[in-house]
Amino acid sequence: MQRIKLAIVGLGKISHDQHLPAIRGNEHFELVAAASLGGEHCGVPGFTTLEAMLSAVPDIDAVSICTPPQARYAVARQALDRGRHVLLEKPPAATLGEAQVLVDEAVRQHATLFASWHSRAAPAVPFAEEWLRGRVLHRVVVTWKEDVRVWHPGQIWIRKAGGMGVFDPGINALSILTRILPQPLLLQEATLEYPSNWESPVAASLILGDANGTEVRMELDFRQTGVQSWDIDVQTDAGRLLLSAGGTLMQVNGTAVAVGPAREYAAVYEQFATLVRAHHIDADLAPLRLVADAFLGGRRITVEPFD
Numbered sequence: 001m002q003r004i005k006l007a008i009v010g011l012g013k014i015s016h017d018q019h020l021p022a023i024r025g026n027e028h029f030e031l032v033a034a035a036s037l038g039g040e041h042c043g044v045p046g047f048t049t050l051e052a053m054l055s056a057v058p059d060i061d062a063v064s065i066c067t068p069p070q071a072r073y074a075v076a077r078q079a080l081d082r083g084r085h086v087l088l089e090k091p092p093a094a095t096l097g098e099a100q101v102l103v104d105e106a107v108r109q110h111a112t113l114f115a116s117w118h119s120r121a122a123p124a125v126p127f128a129e130e131w132l133r134g135r136v137l138h139r140v141v142v143t144w145k146e147d148v149r150v151w152h153p154g155q156i157w158i159r160k161a162g163g164m165g166v167f168d169p170g171i172n173a174l175s176i177l178t179r180i181l182p183q184p185l186l187l188q189e190a191t192l193e194y195p196s197n198w199e200s201p202v203a204a205s206l207i208l209g210d211a212n213g214t215e216v217r218m219e220l221d222f223r224q225t226g227v228q229s230w231d232i233d234v235q236t237d238a239g240r241l242l243l244s245a246g247g248t249l250m251q252v253n254g255t256a257v258a259v260g261p262a263r264e265y266a267a268v269y270e271q272f273a274t275l276v277r278a279h280h281i282d283a284d285l286a287p288l289r290l291v292a293d294a295f296l297g298g299r300r301i302t303v304e305p306f307d
Contacts, residue, residue: 119176191204
């Protein structure tokens with residue numbers, strides 16, 4: 001088997017915590033180069049720009065892009081224009097328009113583009129999708145609250161315009177919802193809380209609905225301390241389904257369901273390898289579209305500064 005020569009762009013926390021271990025544990029990939037503003041190398045040749053990297057290592061087949069979302073489009077577009085396959089960390093771009101242009105360019109180049117919603121690869125998600133199939137949904141409550149100081153230490157980009165603020169983790173919940181719920185969701189109302197020293201929201205409350213009248217209420221907050229909450233609670237005609245720990249655990253009517261180990265990013269790279277070998281595109285933009293709708297249609301309120 002010929003291995004796919006892969007490069008990574010952006011060597012921040014998510015790359016070191018998740019991407020690099022998953023790449024090195026996947027027999028389909030050979031990590032051959034890295035590009036980051038600081039020129040870090042992570043054991044392979046390091047460069048400060050994608051252009052320099054592709055010029056110096058011309059046999060790169062695919063690029064995994066892990067930059068902040070504000071920079072993601074420009075890097076991905078350049079990689080696609082050079083005929084490389086592309087994996088995008090979530091969200092796939094800072095705007096819905098950028099993401100759609102990347103999809104169109106991948107089609108034109110006959111290249112793989114993978115918008116890797118890693119939370120969809122959480123072990124309980126396919127079990128939840130299967131259990132909900134054919135059920136009548138009554139109500140869904142999403143509680144997605146975490147401490148930004150723990151999960152994004154020193155990462156100023158997340159509070160800037162285009163960084164998405166609390167929707168950076170919140171879009172993970174939306175990626176799960178748009179996978180497991182049988183009907184598309186539409187925004188009904190939203191309230192976004194902006195600290196006076198932020199350009200993006202630190203918290204948000206959303207009400208979504210589907211064509212059957214199912215109400216989905218979401219509470220997102222970046223200021224959580226203590227226990228972190230990543231829960232999706234679904235009330236149905238057959239009882240209650242609870243996904244917790246970001247889709248890692250599942251209960252049905254209070255009884256735990258065995259779902260297997262957590263291996264989100266390993267599964268992401270397994271899927272990427274399959275897509276690359278087939279030159280296929282997997283770029284569902286539904287989660288990003290709901291975030292865009294929240295920014296467009298939501299009520300904005302200013303709250304006290306947050307550091």
